[in-house]
Every structure is written in C-alpha cells, then in structure tokens.
Amino acid sequence: MSFQADHPVYLAIRRQYEMAKLGPRAPLKISQLADRHVSSTIPVREALVRLTSEDVAEQIPGQGFHIRSVSLDEMLIHYQICRTLYEMALNDLERLEHVCLRSSVSINEVDLRPADDKAETKPEFQERRIRALGGLILNPTQNKIYKRSLLITCPVRWIMHGDPELDPNISEYLETLLPCLKARRFAEARKLVTTYFESMQSTLRTPYEMYSRQFS
Missing domain, CATH: 1.20.120 (Four Helix Bundle (Hemerythrin (Met), subunit A))
Incomplete structure (x- = not known):
C-alpha cells in the first residue's frame, strides 16, 4: 500500500500522539476519525496502517486499531x-x-x-x-x-x-x-x-x- 506522506489525517493523528494527547490503548475508530477530519474512511485507514508500520498503533483482531502500548x-x-x-x-x-x-x-x-x-x-x-x-x-x-x-x-x-x-x-x-x-x-x-x-x-x-x- 502506498501512502500520501503529508496527508492531513495522518499528520493530525500523529501530532496528537506526539503531544501525548493519545495514550496507550486509546481506541482509533475509523468512522469517528473520518467524521472529525471531514474525510472519507479510506485515508483514515491508510493513516492507521502507516502508524501501525511505525509502531505507534496496532490492529487487534475484532477490536480495530488502538494506540500501541509500549513497555x-x-x-x-x-x-x-x-x-x-x-x-x-x-x-x-x-x-x-x-x-x-x-x-x-x-x-x-x-x-x-x-x-x-x-x-x-x-x-x-x-x-x-x-x-x-x-x-x-x-x-x-x-x-x-x-x-x-x-x-x-x-x-x-x-x-x-x-x-x-x-x-x-x-x-x-x-x-x-x-x-x-x-x-x-x-x-x-x-x-x-x-x-x-x-x-x-x-x-x-x-x-x-x-x-x-x-x-x-
């Protein structure tokens, strides 16, 4: 999957994480994020997949995406x-x-x-x-x-x-x-x-x- 590096949805979620406004295990609901950022669900899902590849988020079967807990x-x-x-x-x-x-x-x-x-x-x-x-x-x-x-x-x-x-x-x-x-x-x-x-x-x-x- 290719990503738009500077997509506003990805940048917004990442910045919230960087500023400690999203903590361990915080849910990342695709529909809610799409509404919040006035976006379709496709760029939101792409943003979450990319954040997962960066070890910031994780996808739990049956539970969707969350901010990954780090020991x-x-x-x-x-x-x-x-x-x-x-x-x-x-x-x-x-x-x-x-x-x-x-x-x-x-x-x-x-x-x-x-x-x-x-x-x-x-x-x-x-x-x-x-x-x-x-x-x-x-x-x-x-x-x-x-x-x-x-x-x-x-x-x-x-x-x-x-x-x-x-x-x-x-x-x-x-x-x-x-x-x-x-x-x-x-x-x-x-x-x-x-x-x-x-x-x-x-x-x-x-x-x-x-x-x-x-x-x-």
Whole structure:
C-alpha cells in the first residue's frame, strides 16, 4: 500500500500522539476519525496502517486499531538505539571535510537557538531542539530506525519537558556541543552525547509511570 506522506489525517493523528494527547490503548475508530477530519474512511485507514508500520498503533483482531502500548523496557531500548546512532553518526561527521561540517551545523543551528527568552522553557521548543539536534548529528545518515525511536519516545519526553526536575535539559549540552563540533573536538562531543542519554535513561521511569497512569 502506498501512502500520501503529508496527508492531513495522518499528520493530525500523529501530532496528537506526539503531544501525548493519545495514550496507550486509546481506541482509533475509523468512522469517528473520518467524521472529525471531514474525510472519507479510506485515508483514515491508510493513516492507521502507516502508524501501525511505525509502531505507534496496532490492529487487534475484532477490536480495530488502538494506540500501541509500549513497555518501560522497550522505551529504554529505543533511547539506547538513539544513543548508539548518535555515536555512530559522530563518527560519520568526524570524517566530513571541515567546510561540510560547518555547513551542516549552520543549517540546523537556527532551530537549536531560542527566538526569545520565553521560548526556552516551552515544551514545543524543547521538542524542536531534540529533532534539530538529531538532524545535525545524524546528517548525513538520516537513519529510519532513529526516526522510529524518536517517535516512540516522544510522548514521555513531553512529560519530562513539562517538569524541569525530570528533564535533563538539552540546552545545557548544546552550549558546549555546537562549539565542539565546529572545532572538531569529537571526543568531547561523544562525552556530551553519552552524558545526555545516561541522564535521560536514569530519569525515565518516573515520567513513563506518569504517562501510563494518565491514560490507564
């Protein structure tokens, strides 16, 4: 089956999931979604099949589509996947010519910097920063496994961003990471990536339990 990548029904459902408005086991009724999005049932079904292929939804025989439940262990695995791919991508970046690396940093740097002081604390900006950092570190690899892991871990990250005590703020690492990349100090960059993901994984249980309780 082919998908229209930017179909509004798919984008709307995915965005609700990303913003933690759809939790584990939430039903995804095709007729209701079609009415809500003023659409026929065909693009809705295609959207749900695609989300199933991305491990966001699942189809249960006799029960239809639901948001897929993800265990804490699986969530930890996906954070480890992200960390491993970042480390592999740093190896790729290290092999780039200096001018190519500076160009890659410049392309993504805009989204890594807040437009104003208030933007710094908003979950939307924190989420954009993580995606922009992924774009910077993973360019030129753009690994599909990373993108899937990023989507699966997204709802719990939103809860972490909403509670500063839970979130190891990525801005603390960016202030050092960007200069490291520009100056090609990759040993320091690897250490920062390791520290960041270790911090994320060490605090993951609390927001995961909050997320699970919220939608149980």
